[in-house]
Amino acid sequence: MTAPAGPTGVDRTYLAALHENAAWEADTLLATEESFLAARPSHRRLARAMKIAVACHLSAGSRLHGDRSLIAYADRLTRSLETLQGDSGLFSGDNLDSPPDSSFTANDLMESLELLDADAGDDVRALSRRLEAMVRRLDPALQAGGVHTPNHRWELVEALTHLERRWPDPARRARIDEWLAEGIDVDTDGQYSERSANYAIDVSNRSLLSIATALGLPALVDVVEHNLTTMTLLTDPAGNVETMHSRRQDQRGDVTVSLGRFHHQLRRIAIERNRSDLAWWAQRAWDLGIPSGGDELACVLLHPVTASLMPTPVAPADGVRVLDSGLVVRTHGDQRLVVDGYSDYPAVGRIASGLACNPTFMHAWLGGVELRSLRLSRNFFGLGPFRPTDWETSDDTVVLRESASADYYLPLDAASRHEDGTYDMEFEGRFAARMAFSRRKTISLRLDTEVSIRDLRDGIELSVDLKGPCTGACLEIALGDDVEVDGARALGEEAFVLNRTATLSGNDGTVIDVVADRVGRVPAFYEPGEEYRYLGGTDALAGTRLYVTIDIPGTLTLRLTRAA
Numbered sequence: 001m002t003a004p005a006g007p008t009g010v011d012r013t014y015l016a017a018l019h020e021n022a023a024w025e026a027d028t029l030l031a032t033e034e035s036f037l038a039a040r041p042s043h044r045r046l047a048r049a050m051k052i053a054v055a056c057h058l059s060a061g062s063r064l065h066g067d068r069s070l071i072a073y074a075d076r077l078t079r080s081l082e083t084l085q086g087d088s089g090l091f092s093g094d095n096l097d098s099p100p101d102s103s104f105t106a107n108d109l110m111e112s113l114e115l116l117d118a119d120a121g122d123d124v125r126a127l128s129r130r131l132e133a134m135v136r137r138l139d140p141a142l143q144a145g146g147v148h149t150p151n152h153r154w155e156l157v158e159a160l161t162h163l164e165r166r167w168p169d170p171a172r173r174a175r176i177d178e179w180l181a182e183g184i185d186v187d188t189d190g191q192y193s194e195r196s197a198n199y200a201i202d203v204s205n206r207s208l209l210s211i212a213t214a215l216g217l218p219a220l221v222d223v224v225e226h227n228l229t230t231m232t233l234l235t236d237p238a239g240n241v242e243t244m245h246s247r248r249q250d251q252r253g254d255v256t257v258s259l260g261r262f263h264h265q266l267r268r269i270a271i272e273r274n275r276s277d278l279a280w281w282a283q284r285a286w287d288l289g290i291p292s293g294g295d296e297l298a299c300v301l302l303h304p305v306t307a308s309l310m311p312t313p314v315a316p317a318d319g320v321r322v323l324d325s326g327l328v329v330r331t332h333g334d335q336r337l338v339v340d341g342y343s344d345y346p347a348v349g350r351i352a353s354g355l356a357c358n359p360t361f362m363h364a365w366l367g368g369v370e371l372r373s374l375r376l377s378r379n380f381f382g383l384g385p386f387r388p389t390d391w392e393t394s395d396d397t398v399v400l401r402e403s404a405s406a407d408y409y410l411p412l413d414a415a416s417r418h419e420d421g422t423y424d425m426e427f428e429g430r431f432a433a434r435m436a437f438s439r440r441k442t443i444s445l446r447l448d449t450e451v452s453i454r455d456l457r458d459g460i461e462l463s464v465d466l467k468g469p470c471t472g473a474c475l476e477i478a479l480g481d482d483v484e485v486d487g488a489r490a491l492g493e494e495a496f497v498l499n500r501t502a503t504l505s506g507n508d509g510t511v512i513d514v515v516a517d518r519v520g521r522v523p524a525f526y527e528p529g530e531e532y533r534y535l536g537g538t539d540a541l542a543g544t545r546l547y548v549t550i551d552i553p554g555t556l557t558l559r560l561t562r563a564a
Contacts, residue, residue, distance in 0.1 A: 011309045014286075018300065019062045021293025026056040026064055029294075030073055037076075043084045043091035044101070047108035050077040052294025054112045058119060059297055071123045074112070078130050081105075089137040090145075099145025100152035102138060103159035107210070109135050110162035115301055139163050143175050149354070150185045150192065151199045154207035161214045176215075184208070189323040190226030195356065196248035197234070197241040197257040200227055205265050213303070225269050228262065232281040233321055233329055235259045236336060237365050239288040244360045244373070245327055245340045251358040253373055253478070253541045260288035264296050268306045280313035326391055328398050330455050336365040337460065339398045339453055341391025345384075346402065349429050351531050359385035359539070361400060361451065366459055366560065368506030370480030373541055376464065377527045378473040378552065380447050381406035381430065384529025388451070400451045406430065407442040416440075430530060445469050447552070459512065459561030466552045472522030475548040475556065478541045482507045485546055488514075497524045498548045503563065511563040516556060520549035 029036070029049050036049070050073075056062050057070040064070060084091050090102045109131050116128045142160055147153050157179045164172050185193035192204050205224045212220035234242040241257045243250040250257055259281065266282035269275060290296055300307050318332040326342030339362050344355040351357045360373040376386035388400035407428070416439045423436035447468035454461040466473055479485070484505045488496035496502070500519060504512040524547035528538045550556045 009309050010307050015061055015300075015307055018293055018297055019059065021290070022052065022056050022059070022297040023062055023064050023293075025292060025294040026053055026070060029053060030069065033073065033076070037080060041080075042093055043081055043105045044093070044108075046077050046081045046084075047105040047112075048292075048295065050074045050081070051108045051112045051115075051298050052292070053077075054115050055294055055298035055301055058115050059301055062297070068121075068123060071121070071127060075123070075127050075130070078127060078134075082130070082134065085134060085137065089139070089141040091138075095148070097141075098148075099142050100147050100149075100156050103142060103152075103155045106135055106138055106142065106159040107155070107162060107207075110159070110166070111298060111302060113166070114162075115298065135163065136167075139167075139172070143172050149199075150194055151196075151203040151207075153179050153182065154184075154211070155203050158207035158210045161211050165214050180211075184220070184223050186223050186227065187324055189325065190223070190228075190230040191323070191325060192227065194247045194354070195325060196246045196250050197231060197243050198246075198250040198255075199248055200231065201257070201261045201265070205262075209265065209268070221269070221272070224265065225273055225275070228266055228269055228278060228281075230323070231259070231262060232266075232278065232316070234327075234338070235281070235284075236338075236363070237334070238370070239284065242327070242338050242363060244338075244358050244363055245325055245342070245356055246358070247344065247354055247356045249353075251356060252539070253358070253360060258288050258291075259285045260290050261285075263290045264299050264306060267310060268299075268303060270310050271305055271308050274311050276311040276314040277316065279310040280315050282310060283313055322393055326388075328391075328393050332457065334365070334367045335455075335457070335459075337453065337455055338363045339391075339400070341388050341393075341398065341400050343387035343389065345387045346389045346404075351529075357387070359387050361386065361388060362453060364460065366512050366562065367510030368508030369483050369504050369510050369512045370506075371477055371560070372480055372543075373476070373478040374462075375476045375478075375526070375541075376449070376451065376473060377476060377525060378447065378449075378466070379471045379522075379525070379527060380404060380468065380552075381445075382527070382530030382533065383430065384527065384531070386449050386451065396456075397452055397454045400453075402449045403446060404449070405444045405446045407444050409435065409437060409440040409442055412436065412440055456559075456561060459559065462556075462558040462560070464550060464556040464558075466550060466554055468552050471552045472520055472525075473550040473552055474520075474522070474525050474527075475550065475558070476526055476541070477546040477548070479504065479544040479546065480506070481543060483544060485544065488546060491524060491547070494542070494544050495524070496544075496546045498546060502546065504546075504560070512560050513563050514546070514558070514560050516548055516558045518554075518556065520551040520554065520556075522549050522551065524549055 053070040053074045056064040090097050093101045095101045160176050208220040239259050263285035270278040321329045328339045330337045345357045359375045362374040364371040390401040425434045426437045428437040450465045452463040485496045487502040502514045
């Protein structure tokens with residue numbers, strides 16, 4: 001893909017700020033070296049700290065340019081790193097003998113080597129030889145090794161590509177081509193299969209850009225550009241990228257992923273593809289704060305075009321986007337609704353790493369009032385909260401649906417009975433027992449749930465319809481840290497129960513009236529499901545929460561609108 005040329009020239013304001021940020025980070029590394037090494041840092045942390053020191057030493061605009069103490073520091077870290085390299089060539093870490101984990105370190109080492117090629121000093125040559133020896137020992141294990149997760153493939157291929165550029169080898173190139181032939185796991189919306197902002201920024205995007213540059217594959221840059229466009233769509237007013245639909249650890253409600261972490265990638269694509277919209281988001285990311293000036297400086301040295309002036313920024317427009325993954329994003333003015341209409345849980349029937357299991361189905365901003373999570377819990381055989389399996393959207397409404405069921409098991413027929421009372425151990429989807437469940441007829445109880453979210457422009461209207469046996473449900477509205485609740489009954493310091501009406505107040509002066517057409521007779525509760533509760537665990541959210549109880553069978557209409 002090509003784009004018309006954007007502005008030319010170096011962005012000296014950006015470079016000056018970046019150099020100071022990186023120098024401060026390097027100063028901190030030097031000042032804390034003793035405690036850093038005493039804490040026995042991981043191989044990945046050692047390699048990243050070394051690369052930061054190398055970048056500050058080599059960058060002509062840095063006040064630390066040419067500071068040989070940084071090379072001495074990098075050499076000491078390298079010696080520590082050598083002690084973590086095992087007989088296989090792989091580094092010891094959280095994952096045992098892990099090629100992808102070692103690839104993270106290999107990529108930082110190889111980028112450090114590329115930077116060090118610009119300095120012919122004896123101390124630099126000695127350091128380069130040590131680094132080369134480490135990565136050459138690592139090479140066979142990376143060529144032969146496997147992975148655990150989708151993003152691991154691209155981290156591993158990036159490492160192999162770095163090695164291939166420096167020491168070409170037909171067998172290694174064949175392995176690179178094997179991995180790439182699997183195809184990039186990106187959907188039509190630009191989301192990777194894990195749908196994780198965290199792994200998009202730290203692994204997939206970063207690795208694919210590196211591979212694209214090394215092998216001349218612009219189609220991989222297209223993938224990253226598409227992903228970044230979607231990440232900006234998913235960025236909320238606080239500057240955090242939406243993760244409730246993720247299949248990885250960042251789906252948890254206590255995890256935030258700042259757009260600031262995407263800064264260099266946004267900047268690069270804005271410049272290379274002349275994207276004025278991404279230039280706006282790159283500036284927003286910079287204002288939010290980048291995680292490591294030293295790492296970004298290394299990226300700029302390796303890709304000097306990213307120090308260029310960006311296109312004139314163009315702010316995002318309001319609108320509605322419906323993603324194939326089930327996310328619906330509606331923005332207008334200072335109101336933003338994000339609804340998640342799909343969960344992996346009903347299809348797979350378990351909580352597991354790699355599955356989208358977060359029961360949050362909506363995250364919204366009504367001016368300065370953040371509704372950070374809406375969840376619908378119910379007392380129904382320990383099956384946990386509502387997780388939609390079907391959704392549809394119209395002009396102003398999103399409808400989510402789920403049908404859940406649980407069985408009672410009838411006596412075995414005569415042919416299946418055993419006189420000794422011993423039967424096969426089976427897991428029936430909810431619990432396990434020596435009951436030969438698969439041979440029994442059942443009586444099923446079913447709970448049908450429909451949740452409609454209507455955009456009122458000055459707020460939202462939520463309608464809940466529950467059809468099933470007589471029991472109870474509870475809507476949990478988790479609120480932003482600075483939101484105050486008035487008019488609801490307190491349950492401790494952070495939890496409140498709605499008695500038909502209440503108000504929510506944000507620190508910007510926004511006041512939201514909360515009105516329910518009815519409330520249930522059941523007490524407020526959150527039921528995480530038997531999979532958590534059996535082990536004494538929970539996925540419950542902390543912080544300020546407002547609960548609305550609902551009787552089953554029954555309905556609820558809840559309006560949250562701006563006060564007149």
